Amino acid sequence: MEPLADSDAATPGLTQAPPAYQVPTPTAPPPRRPRERFTLKSGYLNSTEDGFDDGYLISGSWMRPISGLIASEVEVGYLNASGSDKLVDRNVWGIPFMAGGRVNVPVGEKIEVYGGLGLGWIYYNADADSPGVSVSGDGFLFAGDAYFGGDIQLGESFRLGLEGKYYATDSNSDLGGGLDSYVVLLTLGFDH
Secondary structure, three states, rough: EEEOOHHHHHOOOOOOOOOOOOOOOOOOOOOOOOOOOOEEEEEEEEEEEOOOOEEEEEEEEEEEOOOEEEEEEEEEEEEEEEEEEEEEEEEEEEEEEEEEEEEEEEEEEEEEEEEEEEEEEEEEEEEEEEEEEEEEEEEEEEEEEEEEEEEEEEEEEEEEEEEEEEEEEEOOOOOOEOOOEOOOOEEEEEEE
């Protein structure tokens, strides 16, 4: 007995269509999401107040993108400054807590420039010594900062940059003024 051919085995009136093959349509990759960044900063602090000359600032900041250009940033640091005015030697250290907004503008593929504004407080501890008198005090000062800078991407997730910052603070009798100062910082960022 001969095997039935396919045409003989088919039931008359019923035809089976081959499955439709769909070619996948190429889709554009989603736009690259801006990444969060932790940045270490360190540099020179120059006080504009009469009682303090210069010092340094070390801080860490966390930047979180809101859109392609705009981000929020929170910063915590440590500052130290000293100086002498009218036979009074002064020393102050402080911990700035700042939060604000930042605008990031890419320049090419690896370079970025930015600027921002923030508000917060600076906890301070100050000592003043003059012949025969020593005074100390601590507390919080309301503060604002304005900054600008630029960085270059090194590798996949590291950024090296330079930042300029200005702190403006309330005045306080313990300090004989405020902690207004200019700061120049070297920055090292880690994209996440």
